[in-house]
Amino acid sequence: MHADPATVTPPRLDAAALRHALVEVAGAPYASLDVVDEIGSTNAELLARAGDGAPDRSVLLAEYQASGRGRLGREWTAPPRTQVAVSILLRPGAVTPTLFGWLPLVTGLAVRDGLREAAGVDVTLKWPNDVLIEGRKLSGILAEMTTVPAAGDFRVRLPAVVVGVGINISLTHDQLPVPHATSLTLAGGSADRDAIARAVLEALALRHQQWRECERGSGSTISDELMATYTEACSTIGAEVRVELPGDIVRTGRAVRVDREGRLVVVPHEGGTSGEEFAVAAGDVTHVRGTGGRWGG
Known part of the structure; x- marks a missing residue:
């Protein structure tokens, strides 16, 4: 046993x-x-x-x-x-x-x-x-x-x-x-x-x-x-993400790369184009789950 x-x-x-x-x-x-x-x-x-x-x-x-x-x-x-x-x-x-x-x-x-x-x-x-x-x-x-x-x-x-x-x-x-x-x-x-x-x-x-x-x-x-x-190696790149920024700001989009300073670059969903991408240096990033529209870890 x-x-x-x-x-x-x-x-x-x-x-x-x-x-x-x-x-x-x-x-x-x-x-x-x-x-x-x-x-x-x-x-x-x-x-x-x-x-x-x-x-x-x-x-x-x-x-x-x-x-x-x-x-x-x-x-x-x-x-x-x-x-x-x-x-x-x-x-x-x-x-x-x-x-x-x-x-x-x-x-x-x-x-x-x-x-x-x-x-x-x-x-x-x-x-x-x-x-x-x-x-x-x-x-x-x-x-x-x-x-x-x-x-x-x-x-x-x-x-x-x-x-x-x-x-x-x-x-x-x-x-x-x-x-x-x-x-x-x-x-x-x-x-x-x-x-x-x-x-x-x-x-x-x-x-x-x-x-x-x-x-x-x-x-x-x-x-x-x-x-x-x-x-x-990074599964975040290419993923749909939810980003909680300082000041209780929440944005969603697709993570496209990490830049030379180590920041995550995201193309937003809210009517944005590639020219309006933003870089995240400090924030809480969550991957979107692939099913049911749930947010993941």
Whole structure:
């Protein structure tokens, strides 16, 4: 007789193995890696550590987040050890501001890459920060920026960004934080949290490095390669969408592309033409379901 998966606590992450693979070997992609049993928010903790001098490419994972949060201040919590909850501190130096809009999008590509390798699932991306399986939310991304003193005697402050990722691994239907969410277990994927954490962190290191290298490219804008890769992976592009803009403004239309600043470009339905398209930098975007005229996640 098998135990009810809802009553079985998954094993702890193997912090020593993750640290050895990602920090301690020659050419390792990260400067430090910590795993804590419980914390309010991994993002909030790394933002505080950034102010105290934590190095570029510091990683913090938590078995349980008591105050996990998503975009637009939404709560995002789950039972202990049922997610991979990880934040990465990036201190990229003086990066062109237009590139920062692409950081959540590039992070989404990395999560997709890691899940393909370690979980055996194929996912799509929803602009700007969700990872979906069959239209349901599997993972969310939250990037938060602060400034930290520059090294040496210079009295200037440089940006530091904390990128947080939460991936639902073994949650049951009853444990899902929102009705339109899912987990790898429910989707038939692997629930090996150590393998998933390692693969996603390796993919994040690669994609974040590609993002940094754009600063040295022509015009300091996102590379054509990253732009094309994201366009192919993003299920929002080509979809009918409902956009809730600041100020309680709601518009509908068809998402046609993501521009050089990482904004979603939408052609409106309300009598608009392609010449009247608008770009969304901050807003809540919902995909329209394909049947019954219902709005989706």
